[in-house]
Amino acid sequence: MDMAINSPIQRDVGIYIHVPYCRTLCPYCDFVKQRSRGQAPEVFTDALIREIGAYDGPALAQSVFFGGGTPSLLAPRALECIFATLHRRFTFAGKPEVTLEANPDDVSRDLAKTWLDLGINRISLGVQSFHEATLRHLGRRHDAASALRACETIASLFDNWNLDLIFGAPPIEHWPDTLARTVALRPPHVATYGLTYEPGTPFERRRDQAVDDETWLRLYRQAEEVLGDYEHYEISNLARPGFQSRHNLMRIIPVSARGPTHSSAACARGTTPRTTPTSPILGGRKSVSH
Numbered sequence: 001m002d003m004a005i006n007s008p009i010q011r012d013v014g015i016y017i018h019v020p021y022c023r024t025l026c027p028y029c030d031f032v033k034q035r036s037r038g039q040a041p042e043v044f045t046d047a048l049i050r051e052i053g054a055y056d057g058p059a060l061a062q063s064v065f066f067g068g069g070t071p072s073l074l075a076p077r078a079l080e081c082i083f084a085t086l087h088r089r090f091t092f093a094g095k096p097e098v099t100l101e102a103n104p105d106d107v108s109r110d111l112a113k114t115w116l117d118l119g120i121n122r123i124s125l126g127v128q129s130f131h132e133a134t135l136r137h138l139g140r141r142h143d144a145a146s147a148l149r150a151c152e153t154i155a156s157l158f159d160n161w162n163l164d165l166i167f168g169a170p171p172i173e174h175w176p177d178t179l180a181r182t183v184a185l186r187p188p189h190v191a192t193y194g195l196t197y198e199p200g201t202p203f204e205r206r207r208d209q210a211v212d213d214e215t216w217l218r219l220y221r222q223a224e225e226v227l228g229d230y231e232h233y234e235i236s237n238l239a240r241p242g243f244q245s246r247h248n249l250m251r252i253i254p255v256s257a258r259g260p261t262h263s264s265a266a267c268a269r270g271t272t273p274r275t276t277p278t279s280p281i282l283g284g285r286k287s288v289s290h
């Protein structure tokens, strides 16, 4: 199937839009982002719209993925303008998968309804853990209660949603409980990422706290076991039948993108748009799976 998607005859694209703003910067994260007190600035949306307008590659699109950074910081009006521009530049095949990554404490019922009305049909929630100590260790701005609230709100409105978790963050004894709470919420899709200690992040200095390979594997397998009726279709991704992410399944199709550092626009699969400073990105694919 990938072959067909990538053949010169049928060159469907998956659109990745990177939103490089976060209200607080997590000390383990080296994705491209900068601090923003409130919503993503208008200057970003304007530049992104210009970049989409200048795109002249394959135009049949299967999916749109707003990744970050924190796409839930995009104002509804900004999303509206972005969608209007995407519709001018792309033809969407059938019902495209349209995902937005959200931080739990940005989620309210009204905002989630607005996302639905705008055509977003999949939310990826950055929960990471349901335990206060782990969330504090990771420097997250949400607590366990707001993570749970966000999941319940999203589950009540969206058929298709994902919950991101991080394993290997101390205290690791909480991992099975986080998994149990996850299963109880029945998210259609779960992504589990082992905590990495990236160069240039504050966590680089804490490398000695990293779990050994054996523990890493044990935690990874625990997720697989607890999420036993999910299909483990990619290294970090598990889905209930029919809920594999189309965005994850498509292979990268490099596209040109304008801007100061256009090379980061088309990232290779398996890498992440991390430390490279970047312009607003209209990429053929996002590089990290969700």
Ligand SMILES: C[S@@+](CC[C@H](N)C(=O)[O-])C[C@H]1O[C@@H](n2cnc3c(N)ncnc32)[C@H](O)[C@@H]1O
Pocket: 028, 029, 030, 031, 067, 068, 069, 070, 071, 101, 102, 103, 125, 126, 127, 128, 164, 165, 166, 193, 194, 195, 196, 197, 198
């Ligand atoms: C870069 S974030 C963007 C979405 C959103 N801002 C959030 O934090 O949930 C996407 C996912 O990357 C993962 N991630 C980022 N840095 C990581 C690291 N050093 N180790 C493991 N996972 C990481 C987290 O699970 C996070 O949910």
Ligand code: SF4
Pocket: 021, 022, 024, 025, 026, 029, 030, 031, 033, 068, 069, 070, 103, 126
């Ligand atoms: S993990 Fe998410 S919220 Fe935290 S700094 Fe990275 S992109 Fe921002």
